[in-house]
Amino acid sequence: GAGVSQSPxxxxxxxxxxxxxxxxxxSGHTALYWYRQSLGQGLEFLIYFQGNSAPDKSGxxxxxxxxxxxxxxxSTLTIQRTQQEDSAVYLCASSLLPGGPIADTQYFGPGTRxxxx
Amino acid sequence: xxxxxxxxxxLSVFKGAPVELKCNYSYSGSPELFWYVQYSRxxxxxxxxxxxxxxxxxxxxxxxxxxxxxxxxxxxxxEEDSAMYYCALSGSTSGTYKYIFGTGTRLKVLA
Numbered sequence: 290g291a292g293v294s295q296s297p298x299x300x301x302x303x304x305x306x307x308x309x310x311x312x313x314x315x316s317g318h319t320a321l322y323w324y325r326q327s328l329g330q331g332l333e334f335l336i337y338f339q340g341n342s343a344p345d346k347s348g349x350x351x352x353x354x355x356x357x358x359x360x361x362x363x364s365t366l367t368i369q370r371t372q373q374e375d376s377a378v379y380l381c382a383s384s385l386l387p388g389g390p391i392a393d394t395q396y397f398g399p400g401t402r403x404x405x406x
Numbered sequence: 407x408x409x410x411x412x413x414x415x416x417l418s419v420f421k422g423a424p425v426e427l428k429c430n431y432s433y434s435g436s437p438e439l440f441w442y443v444q445y446s447r448x449x450x451x452x453x454x455x456x457x458x459x460x461x462x463x464x465x466x467x468x469x470x471x472x473x474x475x476x477x478x479x480x481x482x483x484x485e486e487d488s489a490m491y492y493c494a495l496s497g498s499t500s501g502t503y504k505y506i507f508g509t510g511t512r513l514k515v516l517a
Contacts, residue, residue, distance in 0.1 A: 292449075322505065331412075331509030332450075332492055345503070380450065393438070393496050395505070397450040 293398035295381050301404045302371055308368040310401045314383030321364050322384075322395060323356060327377040335379075338364060371405045378402050408433050410493050412508035418481050418517050427478040429467075429493030429502075437497035438462045439469055439476040442507075444490040453491070463487070483515045 294313045302308050314321050323335040334348040338358045349355070353371075358364040368375055382395040411430045419425045431437065440454040454462045456469040467478045476493060489507060493508040 332507040334505065334507065337503075337505065339503075358415070382450075393505070394440070394452050394455065395442075396452075399449055 292354065293381055293383050293396055295398040295401050297400065297401060299402045299404075302375060303406050305333075305370050305377065307369045308371055308403065310368075310379050310381075310403070311363045312365070312366070312381030312383075312398060314362065314381070315396055316362075318383035318385055318388060318396070320384045320393065321358060322382045323364070323366050324380040324382065325350075325377045326380055326400070330377075332380070335366070347349065368403075371403075373405045376403055376405045407505060408504060410495055410500075410506050410508035410512045411482050412491075412493055412511045414511045415509070416514065417480050417514060418514045421485055422482050424486070425480050425483045425491075425513065425515075427446045427513065429474065429477070429478065429508060431493075431495050431506075432475075432494055433497055433499075433506075435450070435497045435499045437495035439467070440494045440496070441467055441476075441478050442492040442494060444492070446489070483513075485515045485517060488513055488515045 297309045320339055322337040325333045336343055336346050336356050340361050341358050353369045356366045378400040380400045381398040384395045385394045409432050413428055441453040442450050443453040444450045454460055465478055465480045467476050469476050490510050490512050492510045496505045
């Protein structure tokens, strides 16, 4: 694939419903990152994966948020019982490797805009 | 605390004027520093990284370890430079890898 892809591009949901956001990283990239981009809040780190494991989950805002990655490729970010404050653009990025100035340049997807009514 | 600080949320300059976007960091190890840019309706993308000592689209950034700064500069701003700019660092301390972004600065270049 040419780059990181994310689906859906837009998601509107009602408060209290669960949502799943998908990320397809660049083939061969072992590291995958999730961020949240809110107006006035900049880029908020959520979680990153090295392969299928997530060594750093410190950015997840609450236990309603979870993420998994299977086969060292596709990742899913799940938000349970969505709240209005979850409304944001969720960005996914991948890098060849974490660590190292060349290898860990991040390539971003187009994002998923989540709106919770 | 490990953090990246971009003190200006919005910076407006006139076309042809010099521009400097400030970035300061706090990190216990030796981080790698990056600038990312997001143009309107486009993806966030790497602009430059300190290790390469490169100039991209006329922008340069010098890592000042004494002042823990990595300010982004361009001598003559162009309208097409209008975008959101994020400073970021990556590094590993105590076996934990971190990639930290600043809150971003929106640059508006006025005609």
